[in-house]
Amino acid sequence: MKTRKKKLLITGVLLVSLILMLPWLLGMRTERVKFFIRTFSKPPMLSAEETAELHKWLREKSVHLKTVAADSGFNDMQPLKAIIGDARIVSLGEAAHLNRDFSRVKHRMVEFLVNEMDFTVFAIEATFAGALELNDYVLTGNGDPSRALGALVYPAWTTEAILDMVNWMREYNATHEKKVKFYGFDNKPATGSAKAVYNYLMKTNTTKDYDQMLSLMMNTWTANQLNKGPKEEIRTATENIKSLIKHLENQQPATTQQTPSAQVIQDQKEWNLAVQHARVLLQHVKFYGAPSISKATVLRDKNMAQNALWIVDYEDGAKMILWAANSHVMTTPGSGCMGDYLRRTFGKDMVVFGLLSNRKSEGLLPDDTDQGPGAPKGSVEALLTEAGLDMAVVNLRSLPKGAISKYFNAPRKTGPISCLLPAAYDAILFIESTTNARFVKEGILPRVAERLPIPSNLDFEELEDGRPKDWRAQGGQSRLEYQNTGLHDQPYRGSTCGMIKRIPGRPFGEPFGNIRQSIKASGFRAKEIRLSAASRVSGGVGYLWISINVPRSPGIFHQETITSDKWQEYHIVAEVPQKASKITYGLAYAGHGTAFIDDIAIGNSD
Numbered sequence: 001m002k003t004r005k006k007k008l009l010i011t012g013v014l015l016v017s018l019i020l021m022l023p024w025l026l027g028m029r030t031e032r033v034k035f036f037i038r039t040f041s042k043p044p045m046l047s048a049e050e051t052a053e054l055h056k057w058l059r060e061k062s063v064h065l066k067t068v069a070a071d072s073g074f075n076d077m078q079p080l081k082a083i084i085g086d087a088r089i090v091s092l093g094e095a096a097h098l099n100r101d102f103s104r105v106k107h108r109m110v111e112f113l114v115n116e117m118d119f120t121v122f123a124i125e126a127t128f129a130g131a132l133e134l135n136d137y138v139l140t141g142n143g144d145p146s147r148a149l150g151a152l153v154y155p156a157w158t159t160e161a162i163l164d165m166v167n168w169m170r171e172y173n174a175t176h177e178k179k180v181k182f183y184g185f186d187n188k189p190a191t192g193s194a195k196a197v198y199n200y201l202m203k204t205n206t207t208k209d210y211d212q213m214l215s216l217m218m219n220t221w222t223a224n225q226l227n228k229g230p231k232e233e234i235r236t237a238t239e240n241i242k243s244l245i246k247h248l249e250n251q252q253p254a255t256t257q258q259t260p261s262a263q264v265i266q267d268q269k270e271w272n273l274a275v276q277h278a279r280v281l282l283q284h285v286k287f288y289g290a291p292s293i294s295k296a297t298v299l300r301d302k303n304m305a306q307n308a309l310w311i312v313d314y315e316d317g318a319k320m321i322l323w324a325a326n327s328h329v330m331t332t333p334g335s336g337c338m339g340d341y342l343r344r345t346f347g348k349d350m351v352v353f354g355l356l357s358n359r360k361s362e363g364l365l366p367d368d369t370d371q372g373p374g375a376p377k378g379s380v381e382a383l384l385t386e387a388g389l390d391m392a393v394v395n396l397r398s399l400p401k402g403a404i405s406k407y408f409n410a411p412r413k414t415g416p417i418s419c420l421l422p423a424a425y426d427a428i429l430f431i432e433s434t435t436n437a438r439f440v441k442e443g444i445l446p447r448v449a450e451r452l453p454i455p456s457n458l459d460f461e462e463l464e465d466g467r468p469k470d471w472r473a474q475g476g477q478s479r480l481e482y483q484n485t486g487l488h489d490q491p492y493r494g495s496t497c498g499m500i501k502r503i504p505g506r507p508f509g510e511p512f513g514n515i516r517q518s519i520k521a522s523g524f525r526a527k528e529i530r531l532s533a534a535s536r537v538s539g540g541v542g543y544l545w546i547s548i549n550v551p552r553s554p555g556i557f558h559q560e561t562i563t564s565d566k567w568q569e570y571h572i573v574a575e576v577p578q579k580a581s582k583i584t585y586g587l588a589y590a591g592h593g594t595a596f597i598d599d600i601a602i603g604n605s606d
Contacts, residue, residue, distance in 0.1 A: 043410035043411050043412060043418075044406060044410055046403060046406065046407055049403075050402075050403035050406065050407075051403070053402065053403040053404070054383075054387070054403045054404055054407055055386065055387040055388070057400070057403075057404050058384065058387040058388075058389060058392075058394065059387055059388055059389070061394075061395070062389060062392040062393060062394050062395075063076075063077075063079045063080060063083075063392060063393040063395070064076065064389075064390075064391065064392045065077065065105070065391040065392060065393065066391075067108075067391070068101050068104040068105040068108060068391060068431065069104060069108065070104065070107045070108045070111050070164065070165070070168065071111070071168075072108065074111075074112050074115070074116055077108075077109075077112050077116075080112070080393060081116070081117065083351060083393070083395050083397070083426065083427055084113075084117060084351050085351070086349070087319075087346075087348075087349050087350055087351040088312070088317070088319050088320070088346060088349045088350070089308075089312075089319070089320050089321075089322060089342065089346055089349065089350035089351070090109075090113055090119065090319075090320075090321050090322070090350075090351050090352075090353070091321075091322040091323075091324070091329040091339060091342075091350065091351070091352040091353065092106045092109055092110075092321065092322065092323050092324075092329070092353050092355070092429075093324060093325060093326035093327075093328070093329040093330065093352065093353060093354045093355050093425070094106070094324075094325055094326060094355045095325075095326050095354075095355055095356050095357060095414075095415050096325075096360070096415075097154075097156035097325065097437075098155075098156050098159070098436060098437040099357070099360060099434050099435075099436070099437060100159070100160075100161050100434065100435045100436055100437045100438060101357070101431050101433075101434035101435055102355050102357070102431070102434065103159060103161035103162055103165070103437065104161050104164075105355070105391070105429065105431060106165075106323060106355070107161065107164060107165040107168070109321075109353070109429075110122060110165060110168075110321055111168065113319075113321055114172065114180055117319070118319060119318075119319040119320065119321050120178060120179065120180055120181065120315075120318045120319060121180075121181050121183065121311065121312070121315050121318045121319065121320040121321070122169070122180060122181065122182050122183065122320070122321045122323070123182075123183040123184065123185050123308060123311055123320055123321070123322050123323070124152065124157065124182075124183070124184055124185075124322075124323040124324070125154075125184075125185065125186055125304070125323065125324035125325065125328060126152035126153065126154055126157055126184035126185075126186055127151075127152060127153050127154075127184050127186055127187070127188060127189055127190070127192060128183070128184045128185065128186065128187060128190075128192075128193060128276075128277070128280045128307060129184075129190070129191070129192025129193045129195070129196055129277065129280070130151035130152050130153055130184060130192050130508075130509050131151070131152060131182055131183050131184025132183070132184075132192075132196075133148065133151040133192070133508050133509065134148045134149065134151050134152060134166065134182050134508070135181055135182040135183065137166070137170065138166060138169040138170045138173055138180065138181075138182050139173055139179060139181075141170055141174065142506065143505070143506040143508065144505060144506065145163060145166050145167055145170065146158075146163055146440040146441070146480070147480045147481070147503075147505070147506075147508055148166070148508050149162060149163060149166065149440060149480070150476075150477035150479075150480035150481060150508055150509055150511070151192075151477070151508040151509035152184065153188075153189060153476065153477055153509065153511075154476075155439070155444050155475065155476050156437075158439055158440050158441070158444050158476075158477070158480065159437040159438060159439055159440065160437070160438045160439070160440055161437060161438070163440055166182075169182065181315060181318075183311050185304045185307040185308045185311065185322070186300075186304055186307075187280045187281075187283040187284045187287065187300070187303055187304075187307070188284060188287065188300075189220060189223065189224075189284070189510075190217065190223070190280055190281050190283075190284035190285075191217060191218050191219065191220045191223050191509075191510040192218075192509065192510055193277040193278070193280040193281050193284075194214045194217035194218035194223070194277075194281055195214075195218040195510060196273070196274065196277040197210075197214060197244070197248075197274055197277050197278050197281065198210075198211070198214040198215070198218060200248075200270065200271075200274035200277075201214075204251065206247070206251055207247060209247075210240065210243075210244050210247075213237065213240050213241075213244075217237075217281065218510060219510070219512075219541070219590050220510050220511055220512045220590060221512040221541075221543055221588050221590050225557070225559075226285075226288075227288040228554075228557070231289060234285055234288055234289035235289060237285045238282065238285050238286060238289060241278065241281050241282045241285060242282065244278050244281075245275065245278045245279060245282060248271070248274055248275045248278055249275060251271065252268075252271055253267040253268055253271055255268065269314075272314065273314075276307075276310055276314075279306075279310075280307070283299075283300075283303040283306075283307075286299060286303075287299055287300055287303070298336040301328060301336055301337050301338040301340075301341070302336070302338075302341055304324075304328065304338045305338045305339075305341035305342050306341075308320070308322060308338070308342060309342070309345060324338065326354045326355065326356075326415075326424075326425075329352050329353075329354070329425075330352070330354065330419070330424035330425060331343040331350075331352055331423065331424060331425070332419070332420065332423045332424045333423065335424075339352055339424075351426045351427070352424075352425045352426050352427070353393070353425065353426070353427050353428070353429045354421070354424060354425035354427075354428050354429070355428075355429045355430075355431070356380065356381050356384070356414060356415075356428055356429070356430050356431075357381065357430070357431045357432065357433070357434040358374045358375050358381045358382065358384070358385045358430075358432045358433065359373075359374045359375075359432065359433045359434070360433075360434045360435070360436070375415075376413070378413060379412070379413045379414060379415075380412050380413065380414040380419075380421065380428075381414065381415075381430070383407075383412075384428075384430045384432075385432055389430055389432065390431075390432050391430070391431050391432070392429075392430055393427050393428065393429050393430075394427060394428040394430065395426075395427050396408060396421055396422040396425060396426055396427055396428065397422070397426050397427070399422065408421050408422055409422060440480075441479055441480060442479075444475060444476060444479055444480075450472075450518065451518045451519060451520050451582055452470060452517065452518065452519045452520070453519070453520055454519060454523070455517065455519055455600075455602050456469070456470040456517070457469050457470045457471065458599070458600040458601065458602070459493065459494050459496075459598065459599060459600070460486055460491075460494075460496050460497050460498045460597070460598060461494050461495065461496050463486045463496065466485050466486060467484055467485055467486065468484070468485075468486050468496075468498050468515070470517060471484075471498065471515050471516065471517050471586070472515070472516050472517065472518075473513075473514065473515055474511075474512070474513060474514035474515075474516075474588075476511070477508075477509055477511040478511045478512065478513050478514060480503075480508075480511075481502060481503055481507060481508070481509065481511050481513070482500055482501065482502055482503060482511070482512075482513030482589070483500075483501050483503055484498070484499070484500055484501075484513065484515050485499050485501070486498065486499065487499040487596065491596075491598050492534040492567045492596075492598035492599050493534070493598055493599045494598070494599075497596050497597060497598035498515055498587065498596065498597045498598065499594060499595070499596050499597075500513035500514070500515055500587065500589040500594065500595045500596075501513075501593075501594045501595075502540075502591065502592045502593060502594070507592060510590075511590075512588050512589060512590040513588065513589045513590075513595070514586060514587070514588045514589070515586050515587050515597070516584055516585065516586030516587075517584070517585060517586060518582055518583070518584040519582070519583050519584075519602075520581075520582065520583075521548065521549070521576060521580035521581055521582055521583050524576040524580070524583060524604065525576055525577070525578050525579075525580055526576065526577070526578045527575075527576055527604050527605075528573060528574070528575055528576070528604065528605040529546075529548075529573070529574050529575075529576050529583070529602065529603070529604065529605060530571065530572070530573050530601075530602070530603060530604070530605035531544070531546045531571070531572040531573075531574075531585050531600070531601075531602050532569060532570070532571045532572075532599075532600065532601045532602070533569070533570055533587070533597055533598070533599065533600040533601070534567050534568065534569050534570075534597070534598045534599045535562045535567070535568065535570055535587060535595070535596060535597045535598070536562065536564055536565055536566055536567050536568065536595075536596050537562050537563060537564070537565060537589065537591065537593065537594070537595045537596070538565050538593040538594045538595075538596075539591050539592055539593025539594070540589060540590055540591010540592060540593050540595065541561060541562065541563055541589070541590055541591060542561075542562035542563075542587055542588065542589045542595040542597075543559045543560070543561060543562065543587070543588040543589070544559065544560045544562060544570045544572065544585075544586075544587055544597070545557070545558065545559040545560075545572075545585065545586060545587075545588060546558050546559075546572050546574055546583065546584070546585040547583070547584045547585070548574060548576055548577070548580050548582075548583050549580065549581050549582040549583070549584070550577050550579055550580050550581065551579060551581055553577075553579070556574055556575070556576075556577070558572045558573075558574050559572070560572055562587075562595070567596075567598075569599075573605050583602075585600075585602065
């Protein structure tokens, strides 16, 4: 009996110990445990009297804005100075991308911070290297600004509202001695960083050991294949980039002079930037080498925080504006968000604005103007609407006791998550009704490729508005850098062929052009498929490719590289699995010239 009790006691102790150790075993820090407890605990309800008190406080103590439009003066924004104080960093979040009014009011905030509070550095949730190209535009005016936006890569930033802000920055810099700089702090994609490191090594002539790797990574098409490829290739790239960083760090220019010359200072800046580009490359491959999406997401936020810190240091501690999603700027301890990491460095010297809205246009197109029903009852957005706020800023840093603290110091529903607002943001910028963004060019947001029942227009003889019928062009930045048309001059066969052409003028970024078609896989399952086509390129590199989608599987991908300027036939043979759902094929092109394709044939290899 005693032995049985002893066993039960030992089992109980072990069970309790296991429960207590579980967070540690899962790699969760104490702050992260607290984060989950705060997020998912049930908030206290407010009585009718407490709700009325909260509504009254919101109406009387909020900073009410008269408009979201820029160039509207700053009289209504003056009270924001008390919230921002002497902060070195101001983060501007947004509950959703592609929201026109969020972008407009943030543009207005940027104007206010630059003109009234001496902020001179702007950094956005976009690729590090691409943003530097846009920085060159806002400093020099060289190039087409709408095309320059494409260097940021994300379709969310290629909108009319963002273009208006970039044009304002350019106008400001043209008339002010103290310039506004434009940066990006993300590491996806990293093709521009690979090119920057390659060019630096060529200039300094220190080594050619990394040329092959950098050539692969500065071509967006081949870099994408690396990202999607075997983890072993990612691990190899990771080790090579670590070696590259060590090589660059050993090449730091000497500064023996007590007062360095302008050339020495410039050499130091160029070296510092090259090392940062290499670090961005390392962040990029580690992201794609992460064992899970959740770990990759946490790693990305940590890296974005590191890049933001580097920008502040590179700009000698200048005041900086950060622009990103709420989910990145929020500072909740233990959340693993970018803002969480930055708060540990800057403390109260960083002020974070979370942007919320109640109603927004339904759909994704500019003409989708019908307003939805609004946020669900019980949400923060619904509460702010019920209080009568239209466009207002709510200061969360000094909440009075009573109903106000009771409400805000408990997890509340906002958008798809529950959030302890004062832990996440220093202030909320609320707009009751918002509209969709408008893209600078049609086709920026790619539509889902239609799956045709059978291949169509394989000879490119049928055109619609000058473009090959039943063929899709690449969306995003490619729409700003390439045009896809039918060409009647010297086709391989017939009277027309497909063409991808780099648009003349100053190029921005390292995108690829692509023309593709998708068909249902049902007629090819469990068979060997053969894709044939004639192709040629004039400058750059082309890729005839085929991709076979298999649900819950990495899928199958094959390609043939095209470098000849003469028409040649190319062939790809691939096995189509029994569970395949879609087959997509086409021509990709990376370069500053033109690629051509004609006379496609696709069918069973026998």
